[in-house]
Amino acid sequence: xxxxxxxxxxxxxxxxxxxxxxxxxxxxxxxxxxxxxxxxxxxxxxxxxxxxxxxxxxxxxxxxxxxxxxxxxxxxxxxxxxxxxxxxxxxxxxxxxxxxxxxxxxxxxxxxxxxxxxxxxxxxxxxxxxxxxxxxxxxxxxxxxxxxxxxxxxxxxxxxxxxxxxxxxxxxxxxxxxxxxxxxxxxxxxxxxxxxxxxxxxxxxxxxxxxxxxxxxxxxxxxxxxxxxxxxxxxxxxxxxxxxxxxxxxxxxxxxxxxxxxxxxxxxxxxxxxxxxxxxxxxxxxxxxxxxxxxxxxxxxxxxxxxxxxxxxxxxxxxxxxxxxxxxxxxxxxxxxxxxxxxxxxxxxxxxxxxxxxxxxxxxxxxxxxxxxxxxxxxxxxxxxxxxxxxxxxxxxxxxxxxxxxxxxxxxxxxxxxxxxxxxxxxxxxxxxxxxxxxxxxxxxxxxxxxxxxxxxxxxxxxxxxxxxxxxxxxxxxxxxxxxxxxxxxxxxxxxxxxxxxxxxxxxxxxxxxxxxxxxxxxxxxxxxxxxxxxxxxxxxxxx
Amino acid sequence: xxxxxxxxxxxxxxxxxxxxxxxxxxxxxxxxxxxxxxxxxxxxxxxxxxxxxxxxxxxxxxxxxxxxxxxxxxxxxxxxxxxxxxxxxxxxxxxxxxxxxxxxxxxxxxxxxxxxxxxxxxxxxxxxxxxxxxxxxxxxxxxxxxxxxxxxxxxxxxxxxxxxxxxxxxxxxxxxxxxxxxxxxxxxxxxxxxxxxxxxxxxxxxxxxxxxxxxxxxxxxxxxxxxxxxxxxxxxxxxxxxxxxxxxxxxxxxxxxxxxxxxxxxxxxxxxxxxxxxxxxxxxxxxxxxxxxxxxx
Numbered sequence: 001x002x003x004x005x006x007x008x009x010x011x012x013x014x015x016x017x018x019x020x021x022x023x024x025x026x027x028x029x030x031x032x033x034x035x036x037x038x039x040x041x042x043x044x045x046x047x048x049x050x051x052x053x054x055x056x057x058x059x060x061x062x063x064x065x066x067x068x069x070x071x072x073x074x075x076x077x078x079x080x081x082x083x084x085x086x087x088x089x090x091x092x093x094x095x096x097x098x099x100x101x102x103x104x105x106x107x108x109x110x111x112x113x114x115x116x117x118x119x120x121x122x123x124x125x126x127x128x129x130x131x132x133x134x135x136x137x138x139x140x141x142x143x144x145x146x147x148x149x150x151x152x153x154x155x156x157x158x159x160x161x162x163x164x165x166x167x168x169x170x171x172x173x174x175x176x177x178x179x180x181x182x183x184x185x186x187x188x189x190x191x192x193x194x195x196x197x198x199x200x201x202x203x204x205x206x207x208x209x210x211x212x213x214x215x216x217x218x219x220x221x222x223x224x225x226x227x228x229x230x231x232x233x234x235x236x237x238x239x240x241x242x243x244x245x246x247x248x249x250x251x252x253x254x255x256x257x258x259x260x261x262x263x264x265x266x267x268x269x270x271x272x273x274x275x276x277x278x279x280x281x282x283x284x285x286x287x288x289x290x291x292x293x294x295x296x297x298x299x300x301x302x303x304x305x306x307x308x309x310x311x312x313x314x315x316x317x318x319x320x321x322x323x324x325x326x327x328x329x330x331x332x333x334x335x336x337x338x339x340x341x342x343x344x345x346x347x348x349x350x351x352x353x354x355x356x357x358x359x360x361x362x363x364x365x366x367x368x369x370x371x372x373x374x375x376x377x378x379x380x381x382x383x384x385x386x387x388x389x390x391x392x393x394x395x396x397x398x399x400x401x402x403x404x405x406x407x408x409x410x411x412x413x414x415x416x417x418x419x420x421x422x423x424x425x426x427x428x429x430x431x432x433x434x435x436x437x438x439x440x441x442x443x444x445x446x447x448x449x450x451x452x453x454x455x456x457x458x459x460x461x462x463x464x465x466x467x468x469x470x471x472x473x474x475x476x477x478x479x480x481x482x483x484x485x486x487x488x489x490x491x492x493x494x495x496x497x498x499x500x501x502x503x504x505x506x507x508x509x510x511x512x513x514x515x516x517x518x519x520x521x522x523x524x525x526x527x528x529x530x531x532x533x534x535x536x537x538x539x540x541x542x543x544x
Numbered sequence: 545x546x547x548x549x550x551x552x553x554x555x556x557x558x559x560x561x562x563x564x565x566x567x568x569x570x571x572x573x574x575x576x577x578x579x580x581x582x583x584x585x586x587x588x589x590x591x592x593x594x595x596x597x598x599x600x601x602x603x604x605x606x607x608x609x610x611x612x613x614x615x616x617x618x619x620x621x622x623x624x625x626x627x628x629x630x631x632x633x634x635x636x637x638x639x640x641x642x643x644x645x646x647x648x649x650x651x652x653x654x655x656x657x658x659x660x661x662x663x664x665x666x667x668x669x670x671x672x673x674x675x676x677x678x679x680x681x682x683x684x685x686x687x688x689x690x691x692x693x694x695x696x697x698x699x700x701x702x703x704x705x706x707x708x709x710x711x712x713x714x715x716x717x718x719x720x721x722x723x724x725x726x727x728x729x730x731x732x733x734x735x736x737x738x739x740x741x742x743x744x745x746x747x748x749x750x751x752x753x754x755x756x757x758x759x760x761x762x763x764x765x766x767x768x769x770x771x772x773x774x775x776x777x778x779x780x781x782x783x784x785x786x787x788x789x790x791x792x793x794x795x796x797x798x799x800x801x802x803x804x805x806x807x808x809x810x811x812x813x814x815x816x817x818x819x820x821x822x823x824x825x826x827x828x829x830x831x832x833x834x835x836x837x838x839x840x841x
Contacts, residue, residue: 075777077615077766100764101777107761111678296591296805303588 059382060092061367067094068116068364068371072430073102073123082428083391090382093364093371097430113137116362117372119430121177121355128357129484132173139358140171144369150376150389154178154435160468161351163542164476175372177354177433179393180440182454185461186235187334187345190314190453194328195221195305203330207244207276207337214285217308226280227298227307228290236311239346244335245272249346253535254472259543261472261536263528265498266520272339277506291503317449327448331456334464347465353475354433375434389435395428403438408445477538486534490527497522583607583809591805606810616811619771624818626770627752630690634748635741637695642703643729660697670761677762688762689755689770699744706740707733746826753819775811778804 065088072078078097088094098115100108105123109131132138145152154176155162161176196203196213199220204210217225228237234252243249246269256262264270280286287293287307298313303321309332319325334343356372358365374381377388386396394401394411402410417423425431443454479487501519504510510519577597582590586601594600610616644650645657667673673692674683682688710733718728734741756772763769 098764099766101760101773104760104764107674108764110674111683294591296588297593300588300591300594 059090061370062092065092065094066364066367067096068362068368069096069098069114070430071098071100071108071115071118071120073100073105073118073120075099075101076426078426078430081426081430083387083395084430086385086387086391086396087371087374090385090387091367091371091374093367113359113361116359116364116368118357119355119433121174121353121431121433123174123353123355123357128167128173129481132171132357133167133169134481137360138171138173139360139362139365140173141165141175141358141369142170142172144365147366147370148373148376150373150378151175153378154376158351160349160473160476164351164473165353166478168478168480173357175354175356175375175433177352178350178435178437179352179432180350180437182439182441182443182457183450184348184350185457185465186348187240187461187465188236188311188314188453188457189240189332190310190456191330191332192302192305192308192310192317192328193330194322195225195308203332204335205333207241207335210335211276211280211285214280214309215283218283218285221305221308223301223306224284224287225306225308226286227293227301227310227313228286234346237309240332240334241276242270242273243340243342243345244337245269245276245339247340247342247344249344249466249470250472252472253474255470255539259540261532261539263532266523266528269339271512271516272337274502274505275512278508278512281506282508291507314453315449319448327452329449329452329456331453331460333460343464344466345461345464347468347471349468349471349473350437355431356433378435378438390438392429392434393432393436394439395424397438400428401439403442404445407442409439409442410445472539473542477535477542479534479538483534483538486527486530491531494523494526494528494531497526579809579812583813585809587805590809606807607814609807610810610814613807615766616771616774616814618767619769619774620814622768623753623771623815625686626689626755627749630694630752631745631748633690633694634696634699634752635744638699638744639703639734639737639741640729641695642700643707643733645700645704646707647725660700664697674761682762684763684765684768686768689758689768692758692762696748699747703740703744706737710736742826742828746823749822750819771815775815778808778811 077099081095081097084095097119105127109127128138141148141151158176158178161178162172165172165174165176167173191203193203195217199216201213201216202209204213214225217223238251239249242251246267248254248264248267248269251264251270251273253261254264277286281288287301289297293301295313298307298311299316301307302310302313302317314329317327317329319327322328334345336343354375358368362368374387375389375392380386380388380397386398388397390397390401397403400412402412404410411420413420413423417427441458443458444451501510501515505512505515505519574597578595581597581599582595583606584602584604585595585599586603587606589595589600645653645660647653677683677688677692682691714732714736715728718732723731754772756770756776759769759773760776
């Protein structure tokens with residue numbers, strides 16, 4: 001009897017605590033309503049109403065307010081997003097959001113489409129192909145360009161944007177995202193300046209100096225100084241170290257300068273890069289568990305000073321992690337080697353996929369596209385509103401971000417949020433979208449991690465970034481269905497083999513000297529020539 | 545002499561059993577202690593492998609974030625709802641079905657049993673199931689998580705085996721006194737089946753509590769999703785940094801990773817706690833009833 005009573009009491013306590021204890025205000029949003037009212041008061045409703053009356057030929061876009069539903073693929077729930085509420089205030093188009101798990105998006109799309117658009121930038125190409133190109137269920141933005149003057153102007157300035165968003169059938173299902181900022185680079189070779197200074201190690205300029213720096217660090221600190229936590233070849237250290245061994249800047253597909261597509265994973269330059277990495281690994285100058293260390297382990301090693309050269313764990317280093325409370329983080333300039341004295345590295349294209357896939361059967365397409373056109377405005381669409389393209393990344397100018405005359409900018413973090421990023425994603429905006437080019441060349445005025453990295457990029461990476469024309473548009477070129485079949489059947493296996501062999505070569509499981517020819521032959525047998533033909537055909541279409 | 549020899553054999557056996565049991569207990573207990581210790585440790589220390597048994601860098605920030613997160617508390621409430629209501633529905637359909645399957649004199653029971661068995665080995669798959677749920681209007685509703693999988697053939701067979709073990713004379717006596725099948729089932733069979741009910745409640749409740757896949761596929765409204773789905777999202781958050789970088793940039797990715805590291809162990813503890821509290825009270829029934837399905841057919 002006592003046990004039954006106790007179990008009943010425990011069960012009641014659990015249910016009551018669940019119902020009563022749930023704080024309806026999230027940790028990083030306790031002041032979001034206050035912040036929203038501040039935004040509204042700083043740009044008062046009455047003021048915008050007056051301005052709307054002046055611009056009544058444009059806004060509001062509808063006679064009666066309408067509500068459109070946007071789908072976001074991710075984990076968070078989105079409600080009362082400040083910038084999109086500002087759009088609603090001006091245009092009369094209200095936005096509500098549905099969040100769908102990434103694993104469930106395929107089943108979600110196979111059900112009835114009760115939404116107006118998909119916000120997400122990372123929608124899989126297969127989905128775009130199935131529902132857009134083949135299914136005709138996404139609306140074609142070309143049909144609505146007349147209603148989108150800001151987008152038209154952006155496309156004229158950045159013609160590659162339209163090319164990149166155009167599918168194989170000539171239709172455009174998504175909008176471009178254009179970002180030019182102080183962090184727009186994939187090459188990020190971070191290091192701690194205080195640790196190099198501590199052991200009197202000069203900042204390396206060549207691959208040999210990099211090797212010597214690591215060797216000295218190991219002798220003096222007793223640890224492998226290169227974390228290698230993110231040895232991806234398209235980001236961080238991979239593209240930089242690869243580029244040091246020759247004139248190529250991309251280890252995968254590239255234009256050899258004559259319009260011919262080549263595959264660099266079997267090139268001499270790639271071999272030299274792997275030999276160098278193997279040397280580092282063999283002499284335990286790179287963390288031996290680099291392939292399996294997760295990000296938190298890498299952060300721990302960075303904070304403790306076990307490692308000195310970093311990838312994305314550097315984003316988590318804060319001033320309090322350093323002995324004197326100041327940031328000692330910088331970015332290494334591209335290295336040269338005995339094989340190449342060219343410091344050129346891969347440039348990040350400022351155009352990327354921006355999402356905003358429209359449901360072709362939505363009843364609100366015209367109003368929706370006109371509302372989305374605000375994302376490309378270079379000036380505020382309504383005087384005094386502060387709403388233009390930059391808002392969809394940084395919020396309202398003068399309220400959420402401030403541009404200073406000295407080439408710096410400031411991000412304003414409202415009370416109740418740990419950081420601007422915590423405020424930005426989920427309260428201010430959903431995800432980056434539209435055109436964010438106003439802060440090109442600007443550095444944040446707030447000392448800390450972001451400032452240290454931006455200064456590093458500005459001084460040591462951007463001056464060496466290759467010309468945009470040299471960047472192979474692998475993520476933009478479009479394939480026909482037959483070509484896609486070749487990629488699916490051939491290239492997927494080739495990629496797996498390349499990744500596996502890269503790690504085996506670096507760790508020494510397979511000797512490069514003896515295993516290289518066999519590796520190249522295996523890739524040839526797997527059909528790389530067929531894949532190259534497909535890429536060449538797609539690239540030729542891109543260049544037309 | 546013989547008695548002494550027998551005792552020695554037993555004590556060697558006892559020692560061996562005790563040692564093996566202790567090893568198994570340690571193997572099961574250590575991860576539990578480690579998760580609890582990690583949940584109150586500094587997240588970077590926990591991820592770096594510095595927490596081996598006792599906490600390092602004591603902090604309750606993870607729990608604070610968990611209980612402040614409206615989604616996690618909502619998920620908790622939803623999981624409790626699905627566990628309680630779902631288990632009731634499971635019992636309502638499975639137990640009577642198991643009883644009916646013992647009545648071979650009823651025409652068709654053997655055929656129906658064969659149909660049930662067929663579904664244990666062959667199913668339409670996920671796509672037909674999704675199309676069915678969608679056409680029934682159950683997509684993105686609470687009902688899809690309660691009705692889908694409500695009837696368990698495996699557990700029905702266990703129930704049938706248990707009911708076959710009850711004395712037939714009791715039922716016959718009831719029928720002679722004018723009791724119907726349903727009345728016999730409710731007033732005589734069920735009261736004798738406490739061990740079975742205890743085991744079934746445990747099996748169904750644990751399945752409901754741990755389930756996330758159906759919620760992930762069949763729902764997108766966060767208000768009706770269970771806790772395990774939120775837990776899964778947090779646990780995989782660290783591995784999606786490349787996508788987060790593409791969606792929102794490096795600072796967004798770093799911030800998401802920090803949140804995930806901070807709360808993942810706390811969420812594991814919070815989500816496991818209810819079952820760990822309830823289980824000791826069902827221990828008695830589980831002990832008696834765990835072997836009831838051991839002989840089937």
